[in-house]
Amino acid sequence: ASIQALLCQFRLQEVLNEDPSTKTAWLLGHIGGEGSAHAGATAIVTIERPPFSLRAAAPSVTAPPSEPGQGLFDGLALDSGEQNDIYSWAAGFANTSALGPDLRVSIICPATAKHINKHRRQQYKWVRETPELYAKLVRPFIDAQPPARIQWVHNILAKRVEAERIIYEDPDPELGFVILPDLKWDTTDPASMYLVAIVHQHGIKSLRDLNGSHLPLLKNIRTKAAIGAQKYGVRSDCLRLYVHYQPSYYHLHVHITNVALVGRGMTADRAHLLDVVISNIEDIASDFYQRATLAYVLGSDDELWQRWAEHADM
Numbered sequence: 001a002s003i004q005a006l007l008c009q010f011r012l013q014e015v016l017n018e019d020p021s022t023k024t025a026w027l028l029g030h031i032g033g034e035g036s037a038h039a040g041a042t043a044i045v046t047i048e049r050p051p052f053s054l055r056a057a058a059p060s061v062t063a064p065p066s067e068p069g070q071g072l073f074d075g076l077a078l079d080s081g082e083q084n085d086i087y088s089w090a091a092g093f094a095n096t097s098a099l100g101p102d103l104r105v106s107i108i109c110p111a112t113a114k115h116i117n118k119h120r121r122q123q124y125k126w127v128r129e130t131p132e133l134y135a136k137l138v139r140p141f142i143d144a145q146p147p148a149r150i151q152w153v154h155n156i157l158a159k160r161v162e163a164e165r166i167i168y169e170d171p172d173p174e175l176g177f178v179i180l181p182d183l184k185w186d187t188t189d190p191a192s193m194y195l196v197a198i199v200h201q202h203g204i205k206s207l208r209d210l211n212g213s214h215l216p217l218l219k220n221i222r223t224k225a226a227i228g229a230q231k232y233g234v235r236s237d238c239l240r241l242y243v244h245y246q247p248s249y250y251h252l253h254v255h256i257t258n259v260a261l262v263g264r265g266m267t268a269d270r271a272h273l274l275d276v277v278i279s280n281i282e283d284i285a286s287d288f289y290q291r292a293t294l295a296y297v298l299g300s301d302d303e304l305w306q307r308w309a310e311h312a313d314m
C-alpha cells in the first residue's frame, strides 16, 4: 500500500511525544484490521514540519518580476487574524507549493515495544543535590558504576582506540590530558566544532571531586584547548569549555565547542562553564564543589532517577 493509503488507515491511540522546538510529533496507533477481529498492526507515525525552502522560491536577480497570480502566498487560507497599528498576524494553511512541502511523515510498522519506549516522552524532574544527598544517593551510585562503562575512556588514554584522532596531548600524569574530536562531531565543519579533553588522572569522577588541588589541571586544559582548536582554525576566543553535572561518564572530561554551536548539552540544565568552575574554586573556596548544592534535570530514563525516586523527599 502507498504511504498515503497506510496513513488513511491510521487510528491514533496515544501521542507518544511532541517537540515544539523541532516541530515534530510521534504518534502511536494501529494500521489495518478495521472492522475485523484483530486490532491491526502497531504503528508509530512521526510527523514533522520541515523548514521552508524559500531559496528555491526567491526570484533570481536576473529573472523578470513574477506574473500576477504567481505570488508566493497564492492559495493561502488564513483566519481573520489581528491587527494593531503597524503589526498584524494570522494563522492558517499554506496550500502553496512555493513554500515547499509543509509536512514530512515517516512510519514504523509493525513497531516493537522497543520502538515505542524509545519514542515515548520521558518524565523530567528538577532536583537539588545538597552535599548530604550527594553522599547518600549519588556517590554510592557513582561508586557502583561498572568499570566497563568508561572502557572507551581507558582505550583512548592508552592509545588503543582513536589514537590517530588525538589532536593534542599533554602526557603529564597529574596535569595532562588528551584532546580529540567528540564522537558527535564529524570534523568537517569548524563552526560546529565539538572536542573533548580527557584527563590522564584516574579517579576524578565528576565536578563534585574538584578542589583547589585541581586548579593547575583545569587551567592547563583551558590554556591548551586553544592549541587543539587551532587545528580546525577556531580561535581561542571562540571556545566554550564546560563540564556536565551529572555527566554520563564518571572520568573527568571537558567539552570544548565552538561558541557558534548551540544545542542541548550546553544549556544551564547540565553545563558548568570551566571559567566559572575555576573562579568558584580559586576566588570563592577551594572546597566550593564539596559544599555547593548542585541542581540539574533528571529524566525518567536516567539510571539516577530510580535512586532519587526511592528517596522520600523527591
Ligand code: M7G
Binding pocket: 152, 162, 180, 181, 182, 183, 184, 196, 243, 244, 246, 247, 248, 249, 250, 253, 265
Ligand atoms: P558526558 O558529559 O559524560 O555525557 O560527555 P553526555 O554524553 O551525556 O554529554 C561524554 C562525551 O563524550 C559526550 O560528548 C560523548 O559524545 C563523548 N563520547 C562518548 N563516547 C562513548 C565517546 C567515544 O568513544 N569517543 C569519543 N571521541 N567521544 C565519545
